[in-house]
Amino acid sequence: MKRREFLKSMTAVAATGIVSAPAVWSPAKAQSRKETLLFVTESGPNNFDIHGVGTNRPGYEVSWNCYDRLLSHAVKTLPDGTLSYDRDKFTPELAEEWKADETSITFKLRKNATFHDGTPVTAKDVKWSFDRAVSVGGFPTFQMKAGSLEKPEQFVAVDAHTFRIDLIRKDKLTIPDLAVVVPAIYHSELVKKHATAKDPWGLDYTKTNIAGGGAYKVTSWQAGSEVVYERNENWKSGPLPKIRRIVWRMVPSAGNRRALIERGDADLSFDLPNKDFVELKQVGKVNVISNPIGNGIWYLGLNCKNPPFNNAKVRQAVAYAVPYQKIMDAAMFGVAKPMFGDKDNVANGLAWPQPHGYSTDIAKAKALMAEAGFPNGFQTTLSFDLGFVVTGEPICVLLQESLAQIGIKTTINKIPGANWRNELLKKEMPMIVNFFSGWLDYPEYFFFWCYHGQNAVFNTMSYQDKEMDSFIDGARTAAADNDAAGYAKNVTGFINKAFADVPRIPLFQPHLNVALQKNVSGYRYWFHRQLDYRSLVKA
Amino acid sequence: MGNLVLKRLLVAVPSLVGVVIVTFLLTRALPGDPAAYFAGPAATKEAIEQIRVKLGLDQPLIIQFGRYVADLVRGDLGISLTTGQPVISEIRTRLPASAELTLLGLLVSVSIAVPLGIFAATRPGSLIDHMCRVVASAGVSLPVFFTGLMLVYVFYYLLGWAPAPLGRLDIFYSPPPHFTGFYLIDSAIAGNGEVFLASLKQLILPALTLGIFSLAPIARMTRASMLAVLSSDFIRTARASGLSPFTITVTYAFRNAMLPVVTTLGMVFSFLLGANVLVEKVFAWPGIGSFAVEALIASDFAPVQGFVLTMAMMYVALNLMIDILYGLIDPRVRLES
Numbered sequence: 001m002k003r004r005e006f007l008k009s010m011t012a013v014a015a016t017g018i019v020s021a022p023a024v025w026s027p028a029k030a031q032s033r034k035e036t037l038l039f040v041t042e043s044g045p046n047n048f049d050i051h052g053v054g055t056n057r058p059g060y061e062v063s064w065n066c067y068d069r070l071l072s073h074a075v076k077t078l079p080d081g082t083l084s085y086d087r088d089k090f091t092p093e094l095a096e097e098w099k100a101d102e103t104s105i106t107f108k109l110r111k112n113a114t115f116h117d118g119t120p121v122t123a124k125d126v127k128w129s130f131d132r133a134v135s136v137g138g139f140p141t142f143q144m145k146a147g148s149l150e151k152p153e154q155f156v157a158v159d160a161h162t163f164r165i166d167l168i169r170k171d172k173l174t175i176p177d178l179a180v181v182v183p184a185i186y187h188s189e190l191v192k193k194h195a196t197a198k199d200p201w202g203l204d205y206t207k208t209n210i211a212g213g214g215a216y217k218v219t220s221w222q223a224g225s226e227v228v229y230e231r232n233e234n235w236k237s238g239p240l241p242k243i244r245r246i247v248w249r250m251v252p253s254a255g256n257r258r259a260l261i262e263r264g265d266a267d268l269s270f271d272l273p274n275k276d277f278v279e280l281k282q283v284g285k286v287n288v289i290s291n292p293i294g295n296g297i298w299y300l301g302l303n304c305k306n307p308p309f310n311n312a313k314v315r316q317a318v319a320y321a322v323p324y325q326k327i328m329d330a331a332m333f334g335v336a337k338p339m340f341g342d343k344d345n346v347a348n349g350l351a352w353p354q355p356h357g358y359s360t361d362i363a364k365a366k367a368l369m370a371e372a373g374f375p376n377g378f379q380t381t382l383s384f385d386l387g388f389v390v391t392g393e394p395i396c397v398l399l400q401e402s403l404a405q406i407g408i409k410t411t412i413n414k415i416p417g418a419n420w421r422n423e424l425l426k427k428e429m430p431m432i433v434n435f436f437s438g439w440l441d442y443p444e445y446f447f448f449w450c451y452h453g454q455n456a457v458f459n460t461m462s463y464q465d466k467e468m469d470s471f472i473d474g475a476r477t478a479a480a481d482n483d484a485a486g487y488a489k490n491v492t493g494f495i496n497k498a499f500a501d502v503p504r505i506p507l508f509q510p511h512l513n514v515a516l517q518k519n520v521s522g523y524r525y526w527f528h529r530q531l532d533y534r535s536l537v538k539a
Numbered sequence: 540m541g542n543l544v545l546k547r548l549l550v551a552v553p554s555l556v557g558v559v560i561v562t563f564l565l566t567r568a569l570p571g572d573p574a575a576y577f578a579g580p581a582a583t584k585e586a587i588e589q590i591r592v593k594l595g596l597d598q599p600l601i602i603q604f605g606r607y608v609a610d611l612v613r614g615d616l617g618i619s620l621t622t623g624q625p626v627i628s629e630i631r632t633r634l635p636a637s638a639e640l641t642l643l644g645l646l647v648s649v650s651i652a653v654p655l656g657i658f659a660a661t662r663p664g665s666l667i668d669h670m671c672r673v674v675a676s677a678g679v680s681l682p683v684f685f686t687g688l689m690l691v692y693v694f695y696y697l698l699g700w701a702p703a704p705l706g707r708l709d710i711f712y713s714p715p716p717h718f719t720g721f722y723l724i725d726s727a728i729a730g731n732g733e734v735f736l737a738s739l740k741q742l743i744l745p746a747l748t749l750g751i752f753s754l755a756p757i758a759r760m761t762r763a764s765m766l767a768v769l770s771s772d773f774i775r776t777a778r779a780s781g782l783s784p785f786t787i788t789v790t791y792a793f794r795n796a797m798l799p800v801v802t803t804l805g806m807v808f809s810f811l812l813g814a815n816v817l818v819e820k821v822f823a824w825p826g827i828g829s830f831a832v833e834a835l836i837a838s839d840f841a842p843v844q845g846f847v848l849t850m851a852m853m854y855v856a857l858n859l860m861i862d863i864l865y866g867l868i869d870p871r872v873r874l875e876s
Contacts, residue, residue, distance in 0.1 A: 054577030223622035
């Protein structure tokens with residue numbers, strides 16, 4: 001190519017570019033907005049299958065809406081008028097009815113239920129799905145165990161539409177654990193077709209394909225930007241959802257999510273930051289709903305294994321030095337349930353979470369520090385997960401400032417999300433700010449994971465106490481035996497103990513916020529903290 | 540020219556090999572532990588070990604590296620754990636998205652910066668020269684996320700002129716049939732004017748954001764190189780010969796001043812391609828930068844390695860292209876090489 005030719009040809013290209021730009025007009029693609037619901041969140045799924053390796057929370061949402069479970073929860077109206085799942089009432093989903101006795105539970109499946117490809121759902125599929133959940137390892141197996149569902153031998157396909165679970169022990173959480181996201185029912189023949197010797201449960205296939213019979217089907221997925229669903233017109237496990245098409249867009253910038261909902265381009269914005277929630281509520285252009293997260297607490301954890309926090313007096317001193325109200329106002333914009341300032345440290349009923357008796361009292365904290373033998377304080381580090389920087393950082397800064405007043409000099413240690421779990425497992429961090437919530441909203445469940453001497457990963461403080469363990473075990477046994485008096489005694493026992501020993505200092509119970517256009521209704525809070533599309537209505 | 544291309548490509552091989560080794564080692568040296576991350580919040584130590592074995596991370600480094608290279612030779616860049624997709628297909632869909640945005644941003648930038656630079660050079664010290672200086676320093680000192688959010692606030696939120704910042708297309712359009720991956724080109728090929736306009740509308744604000752940011756180096760470089768050329772002998776001769784000022788500036792001066800400008804363009808382009816993460820975040824753009832950063836946060840090795848490798852290959856290709864362009868713009872360069 002010669003220089004002159006090249007320069008000339010460049011001009012020619014530029015010229016044609018300008019001329020040919022406005023091409024032919026095609027007829028409008030009329031996809032009515034009325035039948036489509038567009039909602040936005042910060043991030044999207046990485047895997048459609050909750051049994052998969054490392055499936056993230058948005059992935060649970062896909063599973064929840066595209067697969068059926070044997071049973072689900074009824075709905076109830078909360079005192080503030082919002083709707084929530086009802087922890088204590090179960091409704092049929094794939095199972096029409098079920099009967100429990102001392103040793104087993106028998107389910108009658110719907111005869112007309114089919115998977116998305118039209119194949120009827122049978123008890124064989126249920127058995128295979130449950131076998132899979134208890135065998136693949138990792139999170140699904142762990143969650144099944146929480147309801148004493150541990151071995152494939154427990155699951156029996158009696159006939160095409162009868163399925164039985166044999167109990168290995170009496171456990172109040174068996175039925176509730178069947179209504180969580182994990183025990184989804186898979187199309188066993190379809191998945192088996194795609195299984196390989198290396199991948200006997202077909203996890204690779206279900207990662208990007210739905211092999212279920214739930215109310216919605218995924219029609220397209222662009223990882224990190226969009227998921228589109230279509231309603232399953234043949235869904236039999238509940239009333240047909242009102243919305244035909246759901247478009248889920250991932251918008252990383254919180255500011256833009258807010259602009260989208262305010263401008264009316266998005267119908268729903270899920271999991272709003274508290275700041276946006278408060279301001280949107282003031283403006284009043286859209287409806288906002290906020291529900292406390294069940295069995296969920298942000299807390300300050302103190303490592304009980306090592307000094308100085310192995311001394312209960314030091315822990316109590318810290319509990320009196322936490323600037324609770326400042327944290328509520330500055331970090332949470334007032335949108336959270338306070339977990340402090342009760343009249344004393346004695347349990348107030350059996351509800352959990354409930355506030356403890358500590359409040360900010362620097363003089364008392366100083367006295368306790370002196371009593372514990374640390375009149376001049378000490379130095380330590382305060383760690384938090386950078387993945388939750390919006391909440392974690394302001395809390396830590398406020399804590400640092402307040403603890404300095406009683407002589408505890410803290411260095412704030414910001415740990416990247418990828419490393420946080422690793423650090424938690426080591427259980428070496430002296431002070432951490434962290435969040436825990438349990439799907440199963442029962443106090444003994446929370447305490448079993450967070451305070452029990454079995455030292456699960458959620459017992460981030462390595463708290464070990466024989467009396468505590470006996471209260472927790474006692475409550476679990478009493479619950480299984482329907483022994484109300486014994487249950488009450490043990491639950492108040494472990495709550496009192498947790499407040500007196502304060503290995504972890506509850507700060508507040510956070511909320512889950514959602515904003516919807518005025519014409520969108522039917523939103524329900526669920527324990528899994530994801531969006532259920534099935535009940536949504538767009539007028 | 541064929542010889543030149545071949546020679547340059549051969550020279551690039553050692554640097555690519557270096558990139559493969561260094562990215563592999565660097566990702567392994569990152570703090571996080573992918574097994575702990577992907578084992579989920581409830582994982583026990585045993586569960587994490589199980590995942591580690593599944594991901595092949597229990598093997599010695601040298602064996603992991605051997606596997607990685609073997610996969611690479613087969614064109615397999617591994618699977619991204621964060622998005623669950625093969626890295627190669629992620630890059631294939633995301634690279635055009637980033638490239639389209641970056642190219643358009645560069646076009647915006649060039650169409651403002653080059654005339655501005657030329658005017659500033661022809662009238663040094665004048666009002667337009669000062670304006671050039673102000674625009675350039677403002678552009679480079681405003682962080683892109685600020686300019687981006689500002690533009691969204693004014694043109695989308697307040698005025699409602701721009702479409703919702705929701706990525707490459709409004710939800711009620713489907714993307715054009717895949718040909719180049721550039722929506723503008725693909726929709727033009729498909730003859731779908733509506734999708735063309737829709738994707739152009741989505742592109743305007745992010746491209747403008749990038750354009751404003753990259754104005755400075757191009758405008759300053761144009762000005763400087765024009766000043767040098769304008770003071771040279773052949774321009775004086777041209778002036779003395781009574782040629783019109785337009786012919787002198789555009790035909791003679793600018794063509795000779797183009798060389799350093801093209802170099803700068805190449806650098807700005809490659810820099811923008813990797814660095815427009817923030818623009819991608821603000822406009823929910825499914826680009827390659829945000830993909831790489833998310834992977835990095837999750838200690839997800841495969842996409843990070845794939846990203847760096849792709850970028851290295853792009854740099855090699857870009858440099859080659861610029862060198863060829865040199866030869867076309869200035870025959871002297873070609874002779875010397």
